[in-house]
Amino acid sequence: MKRLLIGNEAIARGAYEAGASVATAYPGTPSTEIVSHLARYEDIYAEWAPNEKVALEVGIGASIGGARTLVAMKHVGINVAADPLYTVAYTGVNGGLVIVSADDPGMHSSQNEQDNRGYGKFAKLPVIEPSDSQEAKDYTALAFELSEQFDTPVMLRVTTRLSHSQTLVEEGERGELVLKEYKKNAPKYVMLPGYARGRHVEVEKRMAALSDYAETTPLNRIEWGDKKLGIITSGVAYQYVREALPDVSVLKLGLVNPLPKNLITSFAQQVERLVVVEELEPVIEQQLKAWGIAAEGKEIFTLLGEYSPEMIAQRLAGEALPPVSGLTSQIPPRPPLLCPGCPHRGVFHVLRKRRVTVMGDIGCYTLGALSPLEAMDACVCMGASIGMAMGMEKARGEEFASKMVGVIGDSTFVHSGITPLIDIVYNQGTSTILILDNDTTAMTGHQDHPATGVTIKKSPTNKLDLEALVRAVGIKNVRVVDPLKLDELDTVLGEELARREPSVIIAKRPCALIDRTPITSTLWVDEELCNGCKACIRIGCTGIYFKDNEKKAAINPNTCVSCGMCPQVCKVDAIKVVEG
Amino acid sequence: MSQIMNVLITGVGGQGTLLTSRIIAQVAVDLGHDVKVTEVHGMAQRGGSVVSEVRYGEKVYSPTIPKGEADVLLAFEKLEAARWLDYLKPDGIVIINDERVDPLPVMSGKMKYPEDIIDSITQFRPKTTVANATQTAIECGNVKAANVVLVGILSKVIGLPPEKVEEAIRKLVPPKALEVNLAAFRRGVEWSVNQ
Numbered sequence: 023m024k025r026l027l028i029g030n031e032a033i034a035r036g037a038y039e040a041g042a043s044v045a046t047a048y049p050g051t052p053s054t055e056i057v058s059h060l061a062r063y064e065d066i067y068a069e070w071a072p073n074e075k076v077a078l079e080v081g082i083g084a085s086i087g088g089a090r091t092l093v094a095m096k097h098v099g100i101n102v103a104a105d106p107l108y109t110v111a112y113t114g115v116n117g118g119l120v121i122v123s124a125d126d127p128g129m130h131s132s133q134n135e136q137d138n139r140g141y142g143k144f145a146k147l148p149v150i151e152p153s154d155s156q157e158a159k160d161y162t163a164l165a166f167e168l169s170e171q172f173d174t175p176v177m178l179r180v181t182t183r184l185s186h187s188q189t190l191v192e193e194g195e196r197g198e199l200v201l202k203e204y205k206k207n208a209p210k211y212v213m214l215p216g217y218a219r220g221r222h223v224e225v226e227k228r229m230a231a232l233s234d235y236a237e238t239t240p241l242n243r244i245e246w247g248d249k250k251l252g253i254i255t256s257g258v259a260y261q262y263v264r265e266a267l268p269d270v271s272v273l274k275l276g277l278v279n280p281l282p283k284n285l286i287t288s289f290a291q292q293v294e295r296l297v298v299v300e301e302l303e304p305v306i307e308q309q310l311k312a313w314g315i316a317a318e319g320k321e322i323f324t325l326l327g328e329y330s331p332e333m334i335a336q337r338l339a340g341e342a343l344p345p346v347s348g349l350t351s352q353i354p355p356r357p358p359l360l361c362p363g364c365p366h367r368g369v370f371h372v373l374r375k376r377r378v379t380v381m382g383d384i385g386c387y388t389l390g391a392l393s394p395l396e397a398m399d400a401c402v403c404m405g406a407s408i409g410m411a412m413g414m415e416k417a418r419g420e421e422f423a424s425k426m427v428g429v430i431g432d433s434t435f436v437h438s439g440i441t442p443l444i445d446i447v448y449n450q451g452t453s454t455i456l457i458l459d460n461d462t463t464a465m466t467g468h469q470d471h472p473a474t475g476v477t478i479k480k481s482p483t484n485k486l487d488l489e490a491l492v493r494a495v496g497i498k499n500v501r502v503v504d505p506l507k508l509d510e511l512d513t514v515l516g517e518e519l520a521r522r523e524p525s526v527i528i529a530k531r532p533c534a535l536i537d538r539t540p541i542t543s544t545l546w547v548d549e550e551l552c553n554g555c556k557a558c559i560r561i562g563c564t565g566i567y568f569k570d571n572e573k574k575a576a577i578n579p580n581t582c583v584s585c586g587m588c589p590q591v592c593k594v595d596a597i598k599v600v601e602g
Numbered sequence: 603m604s605q606i607m608n609v610l611i612t613g614v615g616g617q618g619t620l621l622t623s624r625i626i627a628q629v630a631v632d633l634g635h636d637v638k639v640t641e642v643h644g645m646a647q648r649g650g651s652v653v654s655e656v657r658y659g660e661k662v663y664s665p666t667i668p669k670g671e672a673d674v675l676l677a678f679e680k681l682e683a684a685r686w687l688d689y690l691k692p693d694g695i696v697i698i699n700d701e702r703v704d705p706l707p708v709m710s711g712k713m714k715y716p717e718d719i720i721d722s723i724t725q726f727r728p729k730t731t732v733a734n735a736t737q738t739a740i741e742c743g744n745v746k747a748a749n750v751v752l753v754g755i756l757s758k759v760i761g762l763p764p765e766k767v768e769e770a771i772r773k774l775v776p777p778k779a780l781e782v783n784l785a786a787f788r789r790g791v792e793w794s795v796n797q
Contacts, residue, residue, distance in 0.1 A: 024631070025631075026627055026628070026631055026637060130642055154665075182642075183640065183665060183666070186640065186641055186642065187638060187639065187640040187641075187665035188627065188637075188638065188639040188640075189637070189638045189639075189662075189665065190631070190637060258665070261664045262663070262664050262666075265664040265668065266664075266668075330664075330666055330668065330669070331663075331664045331666070331668040332668040332669045332670070335668070343670075344669050344670025344688065345670075345692075346688045347687050347688055347726040349684045349685075349687055349722055349723070349726065350684070350685060350687075350688065352684075352716055352722075353681055353684050353685050353716070354681065354705050354708050354713040354714075354715065355651075355705065356614065356649075356650055356651040356681065356682075356685075356705035356706070357650060357705070357706060358615065358649055358650035359648060359649045359650075359706055360648065361648060361649065386648065389648065393706065393710065394706070556710075556711065559709060559710055559711070560710070562706060562709075562710070564649055564703075564704075564709070567704055568710075570711070
């Protein structure tokens, strides 16, 4: 009986069936569900690591220790883990090691759309790319085999459209759980220059062997059709090609690094016109051109975003795009926004009011950059807020720093905010840093982390004390406030900004989607008092709206969670608590 | 391509579009079809515009519905019907829940919610039906069952056997909410749709 599985659950199933026993990750859309599904299997050790680098390092240790190990992260997580990644390519493995990179073409939930197939080439790793959930499961299992056969970590590269699409999967049994023998082998695992030189030789031999394997592996296959047009493609783009051009010849690549030169050359010789269809970077196309194989690619297709069947039909079959109604241009956009009751709203309201410069970070709270709060100046990557605040201060001086903050979430702070905070202490910055502690990794769907005191398997564990940690690195001024008590937050912020020393303000309140306890009783707007000034509307909450005809604010009882923030911003006390 | 049934389900993050697409997809699986479903997770779920695409038939390739090929558009909110209208075939069927959720630019008064939105939709896609699923769900005992009322309307339009849909609802809905949801589904099936 086949089941509908999202790509991520299929990858987890593949690892389970391949006998994997260790799984590590830091949550990140679109990769998160892979290891959260693996955590449900009792005989698999799974963890949320503090960041992707740690996740991979734990994975490397487990692999050297003999266990089949899966490490999963989003595309930008691979950047964080790049240091161990490039060198585990040299050491190779003991137990099979599969590293999943979940890329995000179209940036549904990311800050860039880098193409991590490039890592395969630069780090010298085999890269496997499935095109649906069944392949995701099968290729994951095969990736473990290849990892051990060729003594190499294997990258399984997927995209949002694969990770979050459900397609039918035939499930198998749990494979035999193998813990391979561990033997000390310093020349293989200790990457001193003298040993690493020896390993580089092995890496090049391995890539040559993998190139031979690429010619015959079932991961790469030709589907012959009309030979007037031949398409080389991989991943979900293969599905779009088959949908749009059912009659053409297709070389579908499941192993996208290294590429099969002979197979591609032979395919190219047998078709009249050769086109590479790949989302994002011309990774396959450039290799073809380097080999002197004539092919079209990015002169027809964009480097940007996701592809679609209709785009391919239009570019290659000359089909006209369907007529448009023109309605879309009249429709107000619906950007995502902070939830009703979200504690971040209080922080960004106060920051906007004070007109401070805000160095932001990655999480739900990045939405504080959007209308109507618009209280963020920069956001680059996980943990960057604190270092950026330091840099701003060193560029523009302490006076400027007294009107500037860094803002970072609890999970992001643990991920990569601690070292830049040490930089501020060590190099004598004066910045004020706000840690928005909502007791979860909210954006990716509420995963635990070291400061929640709960493991991925939902069992209690040692809880990282953020306040003690911040003091321990040398921050003397540490304040803990409730972000929904606006006056208190504003006072504390004023005091710490004025101080010519570094400060950390921990704005502590659980995510509104986890702790749904109302803070006040039900709210209503007294229309006698409301003067229509819209101060409450400017907090950007779906719990309150403006009645255009009456020029009065009104509570939406379906969405309001009675967090009590809008009464605090009302200048005429028109938002009241229902008595009794 | 013509043998594939393409159902587009749109709404606002948090409205429960997910359960609806899961029920439809499960029925399609139970009927022995090849099925693909695609959804957007992550940031858009925070009150943003969301879409589920369900495709089934003998063999489905793309998980996304090609623009202009959806057979049915089921919208949980009026604006979200208009936003995705171009994905529908010219003679495709539109089912709209009579619900208005103001997006931020409207809430803040920067843009107007188009008052004549249903007329505009009907002009481009005549086979449009507006249903007050929220009211029907309240009559069935729980406002949260509105999405299952819509499942009822939708499943009749695309010809899914009611007993199979009820089977899927039994699989996917928690036992304590089952009676209300079955009642909501049956009310939905009775709805007369412009097709």
